Amino acid sequence: MSxxxxxxxxxxxxxxxxxEVSKFVLAQDDWIPEEFKQxxxxxxxxxxxxxxxxxxxAKPPPRSAK
Numbered sequence: 064m065s066x067x068x069x070x071x072x073x074x075x076x077x078x079x080x081x082x083e084v085s086k087f088v089l090a091q092d093d094w095i096p097e098e099f100k101q102x103x104x105x106x107x108x109x110x111x112x113x114x115x116x117x118x119x120x121a122k123p124p125p126r127s128a129k
Contacts, residue, residue, distance in 0.1 A: 073084055112123045
């Protein structure tokens with residue numbers, strides 16, 4: 064099966080199953096930078112700050128300990 068075929072199958076999945084595939088890929092691949100993985104964990108945990116708030120000088124919410 065080609066990568067394009069896999070991609071097309073992933074696209075056809077319901078959103079919750081696509082999310083499960085994404086989590087699997089992120090957990091398995093060591094080529095993904097740790098900073099990106101931490102950002103994804105922050106986003107999943109709801110630690111968002113909009114750009115206007117950050118640019119105004121406000122501090123972002125703290126990250127939880129690993």
